Amino acid sequence: MTLTRPRRRGAALAAALLSTALLLTACSGNDAPEGTIDNSPAAGNDAFPVTVTTTYGETTLYEKPERIVALGMSNLDILTSLGVTPVAFADDGYTVNGGSPDFSNAPWVDGKVSADLWDVGLADGEVNAEAIAAYDPDLLIVGTRDAEDGNMYETLSEIAPVYVSPSASEWQKDTTEIGQLTGKSTEAEEQIAAVEKAYEDAQSSLPGLQGRTYNIGALDAGEIWIEGPWTFLSDLGLVPADNQPAEDIQNMSMENVDQLQADVMVLVAYDDATTDTFKSDPRVASLPSSENGTLIYLPANFLGAAHRAGPLNRLWVKDQMVSYLEKTPLNQEGN
Known part of the structure; x- marks a missing residue:
């Protein structure tokens, strides 16, 4: 597999695609698998509604999301670390053979998530709004480059609430906010603290x-x-x-x-x-x-x-x- 330098993805989808995406949102059934979020009392007591502010504005959820679609390996990483499994995922930087998923060069998630999740599709790096809408999501977690594609943020916002993650250098902020949106604030704090301690301990080596x-x-x-x-x-x-x-x-x-x-x-x-x-x-x-x-x-x-x-x-x-x-x-x- 050849890794390519992260790049700005292609032009915005046409207005016809927006119409198709909205139609699919209205008509999609429950054929896609449910995401996994632990709703037991032990899973935390985060209160909803919750609002997170990003560079694209406020993302408000009135109840815990059950059908999350994630774009980008970083977002999949964070969700996995919090014990949340999205219904679908895509990252065009980790595909082979014209789009087949490949976790071999992402060993930090290899074996922790199923390649079957890799079902949203990114045709030539462009966000596939039709495929996303077909999952009837209640939360979309996307990267900044995905949202920057012309009117893509507006297109996706018509499908479900959208959270736009910051850059990789702000992964703690990203983890905290995704934790808030998924009712996993405590787990997010624990994950951040564990990583920071691991780096501090490693200095002795x-x-x-x-x-x-x-x-x-x-x-x-x-x-x-x-x-x-x-x-x-x-x-x-x-x-x-x-x-x-x-x-x-x-x-x-x-x-x-x-x-x-x-x-x-x-x-x-x-x-x-x-x-x-x-x-x-x-x-x-x-x-x-x-x-x-x-x-x-x-x-x-x-x-x-x-x-x-x-x-x-x-x-x-x-x-x-x-x-x-x-x-x-x-x-x-x-x-």
Whole structure:
């Protein structure tokens, strides 16, 4: 499977599709499987109605949702961590063979959810409002890119209440708000606390890297994308280098590779050829991270992992990063 860089999805669906989606909403039956939400007293006592405010306005639910459709691996991650199973799901970044679902490159959810959920469909990356409406959902949880497609937010809002999740770097906020909307506020707090503690505990495995500077990003056809939203190294006790952006993604050409002076550098490439091209530049060998033995090349599946975040994902990323970093010479010096 080839992972592609997260991109803005295609143009908005035509007005005719909106009409079809609304018709399906009105006429759909109960053929689709029910989602799973524990409604027992032990599941929490969140009161409804509940209102959550996003950049697209307020999302109000008057009762606990039973038929959730989720778009995006991060949203599936969060729902799964809260013990909630949607009736359907899609993420075009994790498909093979023209659309068949593939969890092999999302090991944090592999085995925890059924591929049968992958039934909404994203034709060429575009949101399929017809398929969504057919599930007669009472809550849609979608990513920002899905909502940005022209009038897609308005189209989906005619089907069911829509919650638009923030960026991956705001996964705690996302988890908290999805917890509120699903009556799982307590579970959301517990998941966030567990992840934060796991990262704090992991710092003891990286004594030689505490306070060390880092750059982290992706290699792509002669360019280096320095990824500001990837903050998990900070959570492990490292410090962003001066040229590591705080939030945005900074595009750096290879002619400026000698500006990457961080103590630790972590890079992920789309393929081995891209990595080999980067390594062949003679300046790479003289970078501090090369000399420290802390220039780390991650496999391609990490690219999708880094761009999608939730409690399960963050724990998997933590384990991966520690496994690479703890055996570096610079870290061993701190033992």
